[in-house]
Amino acid sequence: MADDETREPAGTAGKTGAKGAGRKPAARRAAKPESRVALVRRARRIYRELAEVYPYAHPELDFENPYQLLVATVLSAQTTDLRVNQTTPALFAKYPTPEDLATANPEEVEEILRPTGFFRAKTRSVMGLSKALVEQFGGEVPGKLEELVKLPGVGRKTAFVVLGNAFGRPGITVDTHFMRLVRRWRWTEASEPEKIEAEMSTLFPKRDWTMLSHYVIFHGRRICHARKPACGACPIADLCPAYGEGETDPEKAKKLLKYEKGGFPGQRLKPPQSYLDHGGIPAPPLGKE
Structure with a gap:
């Protein structure tokens, strides 16, 4: 297989090349109101196309159990998943359970979390979270939304990441990438995460919610x-009403591609095998970027 720097993004050549040549990008079509039926069809077609482009889409935080994913998701605020993945191995090696982290020396935790930024606040968050798990749930991460959001520092976005990826329970993760793209695609005009989540849940069947989040976030990144x-x-240029907001020249646009499609490693140190099978590259450990 060709190196990631030189190969076409998976699924792109057939859609923006010969296959897309006969189509007009959505932004170039005559402007007219889109019916609800047309919106649902376009949204689900985008879902199917992104599923072909990113067959290996996955949560980009490394974790081995629900507790690790919960802590990693909290730590991912205002930093990259890559930085979190480079930091959590040392954290979980020293504090493998909620009981361990709840009773840890805060200064020692701060030193481990320093690379993630805002390390003092994050130390308070993950230690408080761990204490709540011990006191309220016997040290186990609950598998219900209404219980997860009661934990300190855990909102609906974090809860759905955990539910969808650690428990296999469908949920829509409305992060900044997801919010930007669904508004850019005119799936919604809402700007509040909960309203966006509610509207997206009416466009797609529940079984698709978790993978929808992965596909959209992968595409946004x-x-x-x-x-x-x-x-x-x-x-999906031919399906996007915002086509033309960015670089339309194929060669110039290709230089803007990020992560494995632009020659850079993926964000996980231990990505799933499907990602590796499609040419993805594991991220380097901390200090070896």
């Missing part, structure tokens, strides 16, 4: 960037 979306390299 790799191609549909906030400031310079790579429109000319986008596999």
Whole structure:
């Protein structure tokens, strides 16, 4: 298989090349109101196309159990998943259980978490979270939304990450990437996460919610960037009403691609085998970027 720097993004050549040549990007079509039926069809078609492009989509935080995923998700605030993944091995090696972290020396935890930024506040968060797990749930992470959101520092977004990926219970994770893309695709005009979550739940069947989150977030991180979306390299350009907000020249757009599609490693130190099978590259350990 060709190196990631030189190969076409998976699924892109057939959709923005020959297959897409006969289609007009959505933004170029005559402007007219979109019916509810048309919106649902377009949204679900985007879902199917992204599933072809990212067959290996997965949560990009490393974890081995619900507790590790919960802590990692809390630590991921205002930093990258890569930085969290490079930091948590030392944290979980020293404090493998909620009981261990709840009674830890805060200064020692702070030193481990320093690379993630805001390390003092994050230390308080994960220690408080661990204490609550011990006192309220016998040291076990609850598998219900209403119980998860009672934990300190855990909102609906964090809860759905844990439910969908550690318990296999469908949920829609509305992070900044998800919020940006569904508004850019005009699936919603809402700006509040809970309203977006509610509207998306009416567009897609419940069984698709977790993977929908992965597909959209993967696309937002790799191609549909906030400031310079790579429109000319986008596999769903013909379905996007915002086509043209970014670089439309295919060669220039290709240079904007990020992560494994642009020659960079994925964010996980231990990515799933499906990711590796498609040419993905594990991220380097801390200090070896």
